[in-house]
Amino acid sequence: xQSVTQLxxxxxxxxxxxxxxxxxxxxxxxxxxxxxxxxxxxxxxxLLKYTSAATLVKGIxxxxxxxxxxxxxxxxxxxxxxxxxxAEYFCAVTDNxxxxxxxxxxxxxxxxxx
Amino acid sequence: GAVVSQHPSxxxxxxxxxxxxxxxxxxxxxxxxxxxxxxxKQSLMLMATSNEGSKATxxxxxxxxxxxxxxxxxxxxTLTVTSAHPEDSSFYICSARTQGLAGGETQYFxxxxxxxxx
Numbered sequence: 600x601q602s603v604t605q606l607x608x609x610x611x612x613x614x615x616x617x618x619x620x621x622x623x624x625x626x627x628x629x630x631x632x633x634x635x636x637x638x639x640x641x642x643x644x645x646l647l648k649y650t651s652a653a654t655l656v657k658g659i660x661x662x663x664x665x666x667x668x669x670x671x672x673x674x675x676x677x678x679x680x681x682x683x684x685x686a687e688y689f690c691a692v693t694d695n696x697x698x699x700x701x702x703x704x705x706x707x708x709x710x711x712x713x
Numbered sequence: 714g715a716v717v718s719q720h721p722s723x724x725x726x727x728x729x730x731x732x733x734x735x736x737x738x739x740x741x742x743x744x745x746x747x748x749x750x751x752x753x754k755q756s757l758m759l760m761a762t763s764n765e766g767s768k769a770t771x772x773x774x775x776x777x778x779x780x781x782x783x784x785x786x787x788x789x790x791t792l793t794v795t796s797a798h799p800e801d802s803s804f805y806i807c808s809a810r811t812q813g814l815a816g817g818e819t820q821y822f823x824x825x826x827x828x829x830x831x
Contacts, residue, residue, distance in 0.1 A: 635822075642717075642806050642822035643757075689756065699745065699810065701820060703756045 601626040601692050605704035613712045618662075618677040620707045622690030625671065632673040633691040633701065634664055643689065649673060660684070685711045715741050717809050719823035726797055727831055734792045734826045736807030742787035743809035747820065748780075751804045763790045797830040804828075 606621040635643040647658025749757040769782035781793040808820040
């Protein structure tokens with residue numbers, strides 16, 4: 600079984616401040632982990648993914664995430680928030696034992712204040 | 714990058730009618746497509762997994778006779794909501810994945826279809 604917990608359904612930061620969105624996972628096998636962003640009334644866009652290569656993964660738009668096995672975490676960060684980062688963010692986990700299906704977290708709404 | 718399209722982007726229909734939603738992978742062959750449902754302010758709920766040339770695998774609690782899925786080619790999957798009712802109103806999103814080691818490939822998401830049943 601696999602699961603994802605996103606801590607904090609809403610995160611608010613000021614423009615230029617650090618963005619930290621938390622994700623903890625549970626998986627019985629080595630996981631593949633993903634972060635997606637969703638803008639209103641749109642599908643999901645992949646920000647980055649971890650597939651057992653480097654533990655620090657760099658994605659698009661300046662985002663990065665670090666896989667920490669000991670903490671079962673895959674938190675998403677960005678050094679300096681931009682107004683355009685305001686969106687819904689989803690963490691997801693997949694593994695080979697589940698036909699490649701992904702399990703998504705409940706999402707975190709990021710608000711960026713001017 | 715890989716592009717997945719969905720058509721229509723939004724549809725309004727009367728209760729009791731059927732609605733077909735298309736999901737196409739535009740520049741790659743998708744051996745597997747997933748159909749999700751998303752309620753406002755909520756996460757994605759997987760409805761079914763669709764593999765080209767075979768029957769879809771539905772998640773527990775999803776009525777296969779109500780949500781008909783067809784994956785006739787490597788670039789097209791369709792979801793038909795039969796005898797739609799107001800409670801079927803939702804945002805439906807598909808994703809497509811290429812063949813390979815299950816789990817590690819990227820899922821490419823369509824832009825979604827907003828269904829409103831009156």
